[in-house]
Amino acid sequence: MQAPDRSPGVQAAEKAPVVQAAEKAPAVQAAVVTPGRDLRLDLFRGIALWLIFLDHIPSNLVAWGTIRNYGFSDATEIFVFVSGYTAAFVYGKEMRERGPFIAGAHILRRVWQIYVAHVFLFAIYLAEISYVATSFENPLYAEEMNILDFLKQPDVTIVEALLLKFKPANMDILPLYIVLLLLFPPILWLLQFRAWLALGASVLLYVLTWHFGWNLPSYPEGVWFFNPFAWQLLFVFGAWCALGGAHRLGPVLQSRVTLGIAIAYLLFAFVIALTWYLPGMGPYVPHWLEELIYPIDKTNLDVLRFAHFLALAVVTVRFIPRDWPGLRSPLLWAPIVCGQHSLEIFCLGVFLSFAAHFAMIEVSGAIWMQFLLSGLGIVVMIGVAGLLTWYKRAERSSGSRPKRPPDADLAGGEA
Amino acid sequence: MKTPMTACEAVDARPISAFTRVFRRAMAGHDGMRLIPAFAAALYLFAGAAFATEPCDIPASLLSGGWDLKHVTEAVAKDKRLTIAVVGTGSSLLAGPDGPRSAYPARLEAVLRQKLPAVDVRVVSLARSRMTAEDLARGMDKVLTDEKPDLVIWQTGTLDAIRRIDPEEFRAALDEGVTTLHKGGADVILMNMQYSPRTDIMVPLGPYADNMRVVAQQHEIPLFDRLAVMRNWSDTGAFDLYAAGKDNVLAQRVHDCIARGIAFMIIDAAHLHPESKAAQ
Numbered sequence: 001m002q003a004p005d006r007s008p009g010v011q012a013a014e015k016a017p018v019v020q021a022a023e024k025a026p027a028v029q030a031a032v033v034t035p036g037r038d039l040r041l042d043l044f045r046g047i048a049l050w051l052i053f054l055d056h057i058p059s060n061l062v063a064w065g066t067i068r069n070y071g072f073s074d075a076t077e078i079f080v081f082v083s084g085y086t087a088a089f090v091y092g093k094e095m096r097e098r099g100p101f102i103a104g105a106h107i108l109r110r111v112w113q114i115y116v117a118h119v120f121l122f123a124i125y126l127a128e129i130s131y132v133a134t135s136f137e138n139p140l141y142a143e144e145m146n147i148l149d150f151l152k153q154p155d156v157t158i159v160e161a162l163l164l165k166f167k168p169a170n171m172d173i174l175p176l177y178i179v180l181l182l183l184f185p186p187i188l189w190l191l192q193f194r195a196w197l198a199l200g201a202s203v204l205l206y207v208l209t210w211h212f213g214w215n216l217p218s219y220p221e222g223v224w225f226f227n228p229f230a231w232q233l234l235f236v237f238g239a240w241c242a243l244g245g246a247h248r249l250g251p252v253l254q255s256r257v258t259l260g261i262a263i264a265y266l267l268f269a270f271v272i273a274l275t276w277y278l279p280g281m282g283p284y285v286p287h288w289l290e291e292l293i294y295p296i297d298k299t300n301l302d303v304l305r306f307a308h309f310l311a312l313a314v315v316t317v318r319f320i321p322r323d324w325p326g327l328r329s330p331l332l333w334a335p336i337v338c339g340q341h342s343l344e345i346f347c348l349g350v351f352l353s354f355a356a357h358f359a360m361i362e363v364s365g366a367i368w369m370q371f372l373l374s375g376l377g378i379v380v381m382i383g384v385a386g387l388l389t390w391y392k393r394a395e396r397s398s399g400s401r402p403k404r405p406p407d408a409d410l411a412g413g414e415a
Numbered sequence: 416m417k418t419p420m421t422a423c424e425a426v427d428a429r430p431i432s433a434f435t436r437v438f439r440r441a442m443a444g445h446d447g448m449r450l451i452p453a454f455a456a457a458l459y460l461f462a463g464a465a466f467a468t469e470p471c472d473i474p475a476s477l478l479s480g481g482w483d484l485k486h487v488t489e490a491v492a493k494d495k496r497l498t499i500a501v502v503g504t505g506s507s508l509l510a511g512p513d514g515p516r517s518a519y520p521a522r523l524e525a526v527l528r529q530k531l532p533a534v535d536v537r538v539v540s541l542a543r544s545r546m547t548a549e550d551l552a553r554g555m556d557k558v559l560t561d562e563k564p565d566l567v568i569w570q571t572g573t574l575d576a577i578r579r580i581d582p583e584e585f586r587a588a589l590d591e592g593v594t595t596l597h598k599g600g601a602d603v604i605l606m607n608m609q610y611s612p613r614t615d616i617m618v619p620l621g622p623y624a625d626n627m628r629v630v631a632q633q634h635e636i637p638l639f640d641r642l643a644v645m646r647n648w649s650d651t652g653a654f655d656l657y658a659a660g661k662d663n664v665l666a667q668r669v670h671d672c673i674a675r676g677i678a679f680m681i682i683d684a685a686h687l688h689p690e691s692k693a694a695q
Binding site for chain 1 (some may be wrong): 583612
């Protein structure tokens with residue numbers, strides 16, 4: 001996996017006329033051609049990868065520290081947004097330089113890579129649960145063992161898995177990405193010329209999805225856990241921000257009123273989240289408010305979740321500026337390097353969560369073990385990400401590298 | 416505290432510990448990245464010292480939902496009678512010759528009779544395996560006419576999660592069932608899934624557990640959070656839920672403790688006065 005060549009000067013020179021023609025706003029141009037990479041994106045995607053890993057280890061006490069327990073949104077929102085942002089950043093540049101067909105072809109190649117990664121993870125999953133099925137017997141859990149029914153007809157199960165209809169628990173994110181990226185080339189094309197129109201279309205699709213209940217079917221029953229028609233909103237919004245939207249929103253983001261609203265909303269979400277874990281607080285939530293907010297629908301990216309993510313983003317952007325020196329500090333190197341290799345590290349995280357579950361079954365599920373496995377997993381993720389960076393650098397410095405197309409890590413990028 | 420029967424009251428005496436626990440869990444998660452060994456050791460000692468003593472220990476915060484069981488209060492006060500129907504699936508049953516006697520519905524009857532000797536307590540188990548929430552919701556009318564219960568304990572969610580039923584449909588079924596029971600003049604306690612560490616990587620319980628919490632909240636009924644309660648036993652070392660084996664002992668002990676937890680919840684939410692406590 002290699003990064004595309006980046007030379008801000010050339011980029012700016014080539015890009016400026018297109019953008020200007022499309023937007024007729026020089027300010028936008030400055031935002032689009034931002035030189036270098038916004039390390040904050042890598043930082044937060046890296047942190048999101050860690051949180052997803054911690055949340056995916058079943059029965060993990062450490063997962064209490066992850067953001068999903070303190071508000072409406074969780075690491076998935078961060079991940080989808082950042083991936084939309086980086087995808088637009090990487091492929092948008094390519095689309096301007098080499099045309100929509102080349103860029104579109106590269107996006108589709110990326111889709112294929114993610115699909116292969118998903119099937120690989122599914123194979124590991126099958127191996128683990130086949131083991132659990134043969135080694136586990138406990139009269140307390142007679143009902144839970146119904147989950148193994150699908151092993152009785154592997155022909156159907158495996159074909160449904162290849163069609164992305166059968167998705168084991170915790171393996172819903174990659175199929176979501178596959179669909180989002182598959183639909184991305186025309187959206188990206190539109191974003192370059194009519195950014196507001198593209199964003200409007202995305203909002204319209206979101207609204208229609210809620211209204212008509214659109215979703216993709218799942219096997220054996222039900223629908224996709226992450227509804228791509230709803231979650232595309234966050235992905236397209238991320239892409240829109242990357243292509244000048246963030247700049248347009250500048251004055252709004254800087255306003256004190258926005259900050260105040262964001263902080264108030266985060267506090268509100270925190271208090272509501274507390275009632276989930278302390279049932280005694282339940283009666284203090286007024287009935288009309290419950291009627292209004294529940295259910296907070298993760299499948300269809302509830303508006304409350306989206307707003308919670310926006311509030312988090314407003315506060316974050318306010319307190320961590322782009323040129324914050326901390327981003328270069330050795331302490332934050334670890335999450336940043338993980339965020340820069342997101343497809344590999346995401347897959348590794350899913351694998352590690354299976355491995356951790358296996359270790360908890362075979363060795364011990366005690367609390368010290370949960371901490372040990374959580375810590376160990378993150379260390380392995382950092383180690384592998386560091387190794388990938390080193391390998392990429394070594395490959396680049398060998399000098400024989402042919403010019404390759406950009407490679408956006410998990411719908412987004414190493415760019 | 417000398418007899419196992421008082422295990423639940425023992426917890427009630429220190430409700431603060433539950434809050435401290437949640438707080439510590441949260442803190443541990445935050446700092447876990449850097450201070451894993453130290454925190455793991457501290458937390459392990461803390462957990463071991465404070466919570467591994469009583470097998471049926473349940474933090475009071477998990478059992479007190481704040482909602483009342485009005486029909487139960489009334490039935491006990493007026494008629495000195497209490498009829499409870501358990502509507503549920505496979506995890507409300509135990510296999511084997513002494514299964515029916517040791518599953519939690521039968522144990523609940525025994526515990527309540529002991530705690531409320533002046534009340535004629537009857538617990539009917541209507542659990543059948545392989546039923547979704549929708550299947551069970553449809554049968555609620557029949558439950559009302561057949562048993563005329565003052566309280567229905569509705570255990571559900573496991574098969575729905577395994578089959579990946581649309582969570583929206585699941586919620587609609589819960590809503591329908593609870594509405595039917597309320598119209599028929601019965602109180603309701605919802606009970607969610609078992610904590611099953613060996614299989615929980617395969618079954619996405621989250622959305623179903625969330626929906627049960629929401630429905631309980633909206634209808635102002637208690638939720639017996641079996642998931643959190645059993646999780647708590649696993650974390651504190653009260654039960655080794657990772658264990659495998661054909662042996663029925665663990666299952667029977669867990670069911671007995673679940674029965675004690677529900678008994679505590681009913682007595683608390685209906686403001687009853689257990690007499691066995693006074694006798695001691």
